[in-house]
Amino acid sequence: MLTINDVRKTFFAGTVNERVALDGVSLTVEPGDFVTVIGSNGAGKSTMLNTVSGTIIPDSGSIQVSGEPVTKLREHQKAHWISRVFQDPMKGSSPNLTIEQNMAIASRRGKSRGLSMGVTRPRKQQFRDELAKLELGLENRLGAKVGLLSGGQRQALSLLMATFSSPEILLLDEHTAALDPQRAKHVTELTERMVAEQKLTTIMVTHNMEQALRLGNRLIMMHEGKILFELNQEQKAGSSVADLLSEFQKLQTVSGEPTLDDATLLETVRVTEEGKP
């Protein structure tokens, strides 16, 4: 369980560059919840994930994972409890190591004793079985350097490795945004399957509103460092992309600033024209 309580974060406070990234964010994520997060540009979505993973320390407020303050977790505990997949497919794995070596390291994540890249035969078979689930043929390429894989393959591998240690919290930060539509679809399907199979407690930031509505059991919308509203499973099922868009348009009317980037708008128009929800 994750509890975010009245978290605030301002960058460059008191200067002309002051940016209020989180303005009193509170959120409780129950075990097994899958929360999708949408929001305007600069709404604070990534900063919220950064405070949960402990990479950014909030100015005030508290964040607890299973009752433990994130700031008090040791590095190996953090690595074991909180896993993250980033937008950039290059971030989740080491290009100069082989698939097998990357997996060996991932499977040691969160263990307090040293890193061992030695892999026993049964372990190798386990890696092959895990890789086969990705349906990308990587199970036959254990010795290949990860740098040789495509972005989609690397992102699928990152996702697999992020779920190895059955983390308390899985953070997905627009993890399909840099992929072409076909690969993004595949990684989205893998995400759904892995989260469901392991009943992972998950927070997924996405700019894809169709995805935000379809995946998970809760949806939150952020704007200017605040959670503006939340939809539960039933409300999500009864909402359309057009409904979400109209919420963004309301914000734009108030602020006069564009609230969605061009890529999101184009994606939304495409989905709407195809007649999907």
Ligand SMILES: Nc1ncnc2c1ncn2[C@@H]1O[C@H](COP(=O)(O)OP(=O)(O)OP(=O)(O)O)[C@@H](O)[C@H]1O
């Ligand atoms: N490390 C940082 N240093 C300074 N300002 C930052 C930093 N990280 C975020 N910000 C600022 O905080 C605000 C929130 O940024 P954040 O990246 O969390 O938003 P976001 O919702 O993820 O946005 P986007 O969808 O555009 O990626 C923005 O104004 C951003 O410029």
